[in-house]
Amino acid sequence: MATPLSSVWYTRCPAPTPLSIAHQLGWIDRQFRAAGVSVRSIRDSKDPAIRQSHFTHALDYSFRQGGNIPPIWARSGGRETRVVGITTTDEFQAIIALPSSGIRTGAGLKGRRLGVPRKPVEKIVDFQRATALKGIVSALSLEGLTHDDVELVYLDSAEANLIERGNAVFLGLKRRYPYGDELLALARGEIDAFFVKGAEGVVLANQIGAVVVSDFGFHPDAKIRINNGTPRPLTVDARFLDEHFDRVVDLVATVGQVAGWAETNPDDAVRLIANEIGVGEDAIWAANGPDIHRHLTLSLDDDQIEAFDHFKRFLLEWGFITADFDVFSWIDRRPLEAATRRAVA
Template sequence: MSSLASVWYTRCPAPTPLSIAHQLGWIDRSFQAAGVAVRSIRDSKDPAVRQSHFTHALDYAFRQGGNIPPISARSGGRETRVVGITTTDEFQAIIALPASGIRTGADLKGRRIGVPRKLDQTIIDFQRATALKGIVSALSLEGIGHGDVELVHLDSAEPTLIERGNDAFLGLKRRYPYGDELLALARGDIDAFFVKGAEGLVLANQISAIVVSEFGFHTDAKIRINNGTPRPLTVDKRFLDDHFDLVTDLVQTVHGVAAWAQSNPDQAVRFIANEIGVGEDAIRAANGPDVHKHLTLSLDDEQVDAFGHFKDFLLEWGFIPADFDVIEWIDSRPLEAAHRRLAA
């Protein structure tokens, strides 16, 4: 096994134990103990490196965040492994303006629902896929099919912040979602659109929206599964094969966040709010008052089944190029090794 000078990592602006472990300084300390530097994909000045946030193209890299990009990368042939999963449910809803007359999901039949669409196809259009899954879930609760509504695509050529680099937007570290949908709603081009998470909840609050359908905490995992639920911790296979102990160190470090968060609930919420760029009250409203209890890293059968369902959805809708076996994508060995260490 060759020595390793550095590893790459990336995370999404979302409630993840990896994000909290990073903010606590645990990730850097864990790898520094082995003489390995940790480099941020998101902070790189090289656009090709930053794109690996979506493509998982770099060797010796790990990632936790939305699951559409890693599913896409695996479908495209990238040899990665899921070594842990975090399920932190979040607000998911279809919203409309009060003047629309739309009050329930059943009222969406025959109406126009906005769907964001990126014109640049170099990476998977995860925002479009996320919106479509939310729309399909909402409609299914009313026995309505997607053919019973008009899906209005809202095209945008604007790059994501990760694609652009760290160019601040009016002094903020990231641009918030749903701008195209909000403008289309204000123009009268659409009647409703999908939102999720703390950013979506804040937007709905700001425009006094009607929450037509809310399903982020639905009892059926197949309804609430989406890009953010659940969020996998993935590593490339070469990293796992060449440096299993380092991957186990990583998994153990991230796994430790759950206990820390339960003992430090206010600070955990503060870290999540800082990562996303919203107020702490928005986190509690969007993710529930017990969000600090839902930062566990595990590999439960229900989580794996949810991944399989969502992978099938992405395949059915043409977002990913090929099918693959989700069970074979999971590698439980680092988490099992971490549990043995803790037990010892």
Template sequence: MSSLSSVWYTRCPAPTPLSIAHQLGWVDKQFQSAGVAVRSIRDSKDPSVRQSHFTHALDYSFRQGGNIPPIWARSGGRETRVVGITTTDEFQAIVALPGSGILAASDLKGRRIGVPRKPNSEVVDFQRATALKGIVSALSLGGLHQGDVELVSLDTDEGNLIERGNAAFLGLKRRYPYGDELLALASGKIDAFFVKGAEGIVLANQIGAVVVSEFGFHPDAKIRINNGTPRPLTVDARFLDEHFDLVVDLVATVARVGEWAVSNPDTAVRFIANEIGVGEDAVWAANGPNVHRHLALTLDDEQIAAFDHFKRFLLDWGFIPKDFDVFGWIDEKPLQAALRRTAA
């Protein structure tokens, strides 16, 4: 086993136990006790390092956030393992302007729905894939399919949302999504578009949008699964193979958040709001009154089956290069070891 001086980590601006564990100082403390420094991929000044947020290219790294980039990286051959999954449902909707005559999903027939697109992107276009999955789900609930609507691609040349310190952000940590869709809606180029999460619900509120179809809490997991539901905790295979005990420590630390959040709901939501860059009321509205009860780290059969279903969607729509075995991607050993340690 090689000695290890540092590890890399990254998380998405979203409700994840990894983000909360980081903000509590638990992750740094856990690795420091082993003499290992923790370095942030998102905060690196090196663009090639920041790219690993999507590619998972760095050895000795871990990530929790949207599932499209890790699915894409695994499909492309990157050897990673899923060592835990968090399922936190969130607001997902198709929205339109008042006066458009679009009041329900069935009214979308023959209408133009905006879909973001990043041409010539070196990494998976996760925003486009997310929007398309939401659109397909909404149409199915209205008895329609994608052939019944016009999908209008909205090209953007914006940099990755994980970049920080950009003067164009006007001092904020990041640029919020849906700007291109909002401009297209206001100019009459499109009739509706997909939003999700706290940022999506804030935008819908800001413009007084008609929520045409809302399905983030739909009872059918195949309807509501998307980039943010569920969110996997992934590690690269080399890290797991060479430093299994450190990965168990990591999993145990992140898993502690689930129980902690149940006892500290307001603080948990404040941490989530800080991560996303929105008000706490937006988190409660977008993720529901029990969001603090849905920050556990588990590996349930239903979660894994949902992953497999979404992987097939990404494959069918051409977002990932080739098929792979989702069930073989899961490694339950670190979580099982962490749970045994907690029980003892």
């Protein structure tokens, strides 16, 4: 017998996702409120155990859209979740260096020191390290190189991944921005280059006058582009899906409406994305391209699923996940199909 649904949990990453936009527009709260269900934010909770579900997907009756490493890791660890939609929004991905390094192209990385952030983790995956390594591997592969052709310098941080908003250590900002450890190591001469991505990566590269030695976020080969942020899945826990299928269909239908809204409101869409990430709107246009508002669709295309399978194998090869699983059976098309039928009707 299904448990009566009085509330649901949600979380999203600071990234261009239709879930983030739907939340900021008030659509998510309104949709669930109409069914007598309240919506609670995982990231805004004062309970560290609840906040950790941003990575572990441990809470029942929860949904998430953002980077794909945590949900892949959680599924590999046995957490029963389902992917009910995928958004593919390409973004700036690059290896950068200082002009004084003499590195001008990806081929020039051979024999050089590349910084890789490493966080103290116990119960969650070090997604920043995995993201950096995938970017480095992709960049090197374009030059016929491998990670054995460079020196990977692991930059250990004493600070774990902090996800609570408004934490005092953020000096009044929403969150800690990435690449701090890499920037300090670069300034100290401990590394020669490192990986950046997204709007924050564009801002940082511009701020330090960096040389972009390899730029591959919009490369035609999807296997090069695939990383934590490309693509981004919308996941729900299996109990939520099994016991309250109609509410999951409501969720998918609501998030799915963002694509059409963004097409006709591009400036507003970019403003909301910038607000979510905490950067200027010009950084979004620069990092995601002039058609960012046309790439917020929620779908389940075969090439998107194959991208997940490819990235899962990378995470397995590098030891970020320890158990293999069938990505294709992780997908549940029923809510999206039902939402599509509803829209047509």
